[in-house]
Amino acid sequence: MIGILGAGAWGTALAQVIAQNGEPVLLWAFEPEVVATMNETRRNPVYLPDRPLSDAIRATGDLAALGGCDLVLVVPPAQHLRGLLAQVPGTAPRILCAKGIEAGTGMLMSEVAAEAAPGAAVAVLSGPTFAHEVADGLPTAVTLACEDAALGGMLAGRIARPGFRPYLSDDVIGAEIGGAVKNVLAIACGVVEGAGLGQNARAALIGRGFAEMTRFGLARGARSETLAGLSGLGDLVLTCSSVSSRNFSLGRGLGLGQSAAALLSDRRTVAEGASTAPVLEQAAAKVCVDMPIVSAVCALLAGRLGVQEVVDRLLARPLKSETV
Numbered sequence: 294m295i296g297i298l299g300a301g302a303w304g305t306a307l308a309q310v311i312a313q314n315g316e317p318v319l320l321w322a323f324e325p326e327v328v329a330t331m332n333e334t335r336r337n338p339v340y341l342p343d344r345p346l347s348d349a350i351r352a353t354g355d356l357a358a359l360g361g362c363d364l365v366l367v368v369p370p371a372q373h374l375r376g377l378l379a380q381v382p383g384t385a386p387r388i389l390c391a392k393g394i395e396a397g398t399g400m401l402m403s404e405v406a407a408e409a410a411p412g413a414a415v416a417v418l419s420g421p422t423f424a425h426e427v428a429d430g431l432p433t434a435v436t437l438a439c440e441d442a443a444l445g446g447m448l449a450g451r452i453a454r455p456g457f458r459p460y461l462s463d464d465v466i467g468a469e470i471g472g473a474v475k476n477v478l479a480i481a482c483g484v485v486e487g488a489g490l491g492q493n494a495r496a497a498l499i500g501r502g503f504a505e506m507t508r509f510g511l512a513r514g515a516r517s518e519t520l521a522g523l524s525g526l527g528d529l530v531l532t533c534s535s536v537s538s539r540n541f542s543l544g545r546g547l548g549l550g551q552s553a554a555a556l557l558s559d560r561r562t563v564a565e566g567a568s569t570a571p572v573l574e575q576a577a578a579k580v581c582v583d584m585p586i587v588s589a590v591c592a593l594l595a596g597r598l599g600v601q602e603v604v605d606r607l608l609a610r611p612l613k614s615e616t617v
C-alpha cells in the first residue's frame with residue numbers, strides 16, 4: 294500500500310492519480326474534519342473541491358499508520374515536513390513532494406529528511422503540476438530524482454500512470470532547488486501582473502529569474518540540465534504564467550498594493566515562496582550568489598520597499614553580461 298502524508302491539494306491529487314488502477318492509498322490529513330469528510334463523502338472540499346475521490350483512497354489522522362506502507366509520498370507544507378516525517382515509523386522509501394527550503398536551517402527537503410527519517414531512502418518528485426489538473430487526469434510530466442538509479446526506476450513504475458509521466462534523474466539537489474526557487478520567482482511575476490508592468494517585463498523576469506536559479510543551483514552542486522528541465526524551467530514557466538498558482542496570486546495582490554500580512558493572514562492554502570524567499574536570500578549570500586529578484590521579493594514581503602521602489606532599483610542595476 295502507498296501512503297501519502299498530507300491531504301492538501303497536491304497530496305489529494307497524487308492520491309487520486311495513484312488510486313486510478315485500484316492501488317490502495319492511505320492518505321494522512323492534518324485536520325480531523327478533513328479525514329472524516331473524505332471517508333464519509335469521498336471528497337476533500339477544503340483543499341481539492343468538486344472532485345470525487347477514488348474508493349481506493351482511505352483517509353487517516355494517524356501518522357503511525359503510514360508505517361505500514363511500503364512507500365510514502367511526503368506532501369506537507371515544507372515548514373512542517375521535519376516534524377511530521379519524524380513521526381512516521383519504518384524505513385520504507387519516501388518520495389518528497391514539498392517544494393521549499395526549511396526556515397532556520399536553510400536545508401533542502403532531502404537534507405531535512407536525512408535527519409528526520411534516517412535510514413529511509415529518499416527521492417524527490419517535482420515539476421510543473423497544478424494539482425487540479427493532475428486530479429482531472431490531464432497529461433503531466435514530472436522529474437523523479439533519486440541517487441539510486443535502480444530504486445528510482447522502481448519508484449517511477451509505482452507512481453506512473455498513462456497521464457502522469459515521471460522522467461528519471463539522479464540530481465536530487467537540482468530537482469529540489471528548481472521547485473523551491475521557482476515559487477519565489479512566481480511571486481515576482483505576480484507582482485508584474487498586478488502592477489500592470491506588461492508581458493515584456495514578465496518574460497524578462499522569467500529569463501533573469503532562471504539565471505538566478507541557475508547561479509544558485511550550480512553553486513549548490515545542481516546540474517544545469519536539471520535546472521533547464523521539468524523541475525526547474527518547466528515549473529518556472531507554469532507558475533509564472535497563471536493565477537492558478539498560489540505564489541503568483543500572492544504576488545499579484547502585492548502588485549495591486551495589498552500588504553503581504555493581509556494577503557497571508559486569511560488563507561488556508563500555502564504559498565511556499567513566502568517562507569522560502571528570506572531563507573533563500575540568506576542561503577544565496579552564504580555561497581556568494583547574487584539573486585536580485587529574490588531580494589526584491591523579500592523586500593516587498595517584509596514591507597521594506599514598495600513596488601515602484603523595487604522596480605526602480607532593479608532597473609537601475611549596472612548593465613552587465615547576460616551570461617550566468
Ligand SMILES: NC(=O)C1=CN([C@@H]2O[C@H](COP(=O)(O)OP(=O)(O)OC[C@H]3O[C@@H](n4cnc5c(N)ncnc54)[C@H](O)[C@@H]3O)[C@@H](O)[C@H]2O)C=CC1
Pocket residue numbers: 299300301302303304305322323324340368369370371373390391392393422423424425561562563564565
Ligand atoms: N498544489 C499544487 O498544485 C502543488 C503543490 N506542491 C507542493 O506541495 C506541498 C503541499 O502543498 P498543497 O498540497 O498545495 O497544500 P494546500 O495549500 O492545498 O493545503 C495546505 C496544507 O497544509 C496543511 N497544514 C496546515 N497547517 C498545518 C500544520 N500545522 N501542520 C501540518 N500540516 C498543516 C493542511 O493540512 C494542508 O495539507 C507544498 O510544498 C507545495 O509547494 C507541489 C506541486 C503542486
Ligand SMILES: O=C(CO)COP(=O)(O)O
Pocket residue numbers: 392420421422423424476479528531532537538539540541563564565
Ligand atoms: O508547484 C506548483 C505547480 O507546479 C503549484 O504552484 P503554487 O504553489 O504556486 O500554486
